[in-house]
Amino acid sequence: MFNKAEALAKKADEALKQRDEVNAAKYLQVAGREYLKREEYWKAQEAFVKLISIWAEAKLIGRILSLSKRVVPLFARKKAFEEAGIILMICANQAFNNDLLIEAAELYESAANFLGKYGKKEIKGAVAANLARAAECYGACGKTRKAETLLIHAVMAALKVDEELLELDGRGWNAVNKGNFEEAAEIFKSVSSIFERGASELNIVIMSHKIGKLNVNSHAKLQHFTALYALLSGLFYSEIGDENSFIEALGKAQKIGQEALECTAIILEAGKANNDDENRALLDLFIHCIACYLTGVPWEANKMFDKISVLLNDKKNNKRLIMACEAIIDGHIPETIEMIPFLKLGKLGNLKNILIERLEKEEK
DSSP states (O other): OOOHHHHHHHHHHHHHHTTOHHHHHHHHHHHHHHHHHTTOHHHHHHHHHHHHHHHHHTTOHHHHHHHHHHHHHHHHHTTOHHHHHHHHHHHHHHHHHTTOHHHHHHHHHHHHHHHHHHOOGGGHHHHHHHHHHHHHHHHHTTOHHHHHHHHHHHHHHHHTOSSOHHHHHHHHHHHHHTTOHHHHHHHHHHHHHHHHHHHHHHHHHHHHTTSOOOOHHHHHHHHHHHHHHHHHHHHHHHHTTOHHHHHHHHHHHHHHHHHHHHHHHHHHHTTOOOHHHHHHHHHHHHHHHHHHHHTTOGGGGHHHHHHHHHHTTTOGGGHHHHHHHHHHHTTOHHHHHHHGGGSOOGGGGGGHHHHHHHHHHHHO
């Protein structure tokens, strides 16, 4: 029986051998649709991927973006979600390569949604890779909150975490509100570990799906969350008198906090930081200084303090936190304690009283 789709695909291959990309593209467009009619979705995907490659070589990014809007709904109506996701991911890569970051972000996010609908566990890596790159693109466009949310979902997909990180975080704060500090400490320790493993695993899945590497800003954010939750868990271990776990958690906060600052310093030095990056750098610096002081090595914070304070020196909003960090390093703890109630510390702000109690204990 005559197979129109196969005949057109062969004509496209022959045209490509003759370097006749124009006719090859025409054949592939029709072949892809014919394969869809025959419900041969994988072959339809292959035809459209070849078409995208031809247009990419010819720098026809507009046609690629148009194809993503016209063709993907045809796959979606047939519930061919995996094929739709792969086409979107390839279109997103082309948008990214052409610095069309908001278009790339939306395409990567859509690709993740379609691949997520496919449902197989082995596809989770592709979901994570697309979410992570979407987060990076949204972040570069100034959509920081959306970027952070997608990055968290990327971590969950990469690690195949059953419980939502946001739900886990919520359980931790519920335990705090009930006065169950031991449970809170264990939950926040788990959250910190998830973020720590997430940074490593995300890099692997992104590279395996040919989407590049996790960028410096995403690494900095994941390290920020790792250090923050390590410090939170440490302060609650302190409340229940578990000094060994306290020292272990603070040591992690110190180490990872420094790594986060080193990543953010690269962004600041390149002049690519936004207000959220600067605020995160300040909080990471405070976490690092507190962790160094509470583990008995305040001088270890000097290197990052000198670098970050110089990079942020012209920012008026940063003065108070920088002064607090300097007071910690210099051992002026009463001065630090006086400043803490007025500092903007994000989630750590919920523990100001506990932090003050611990600093007062160290002073005695």
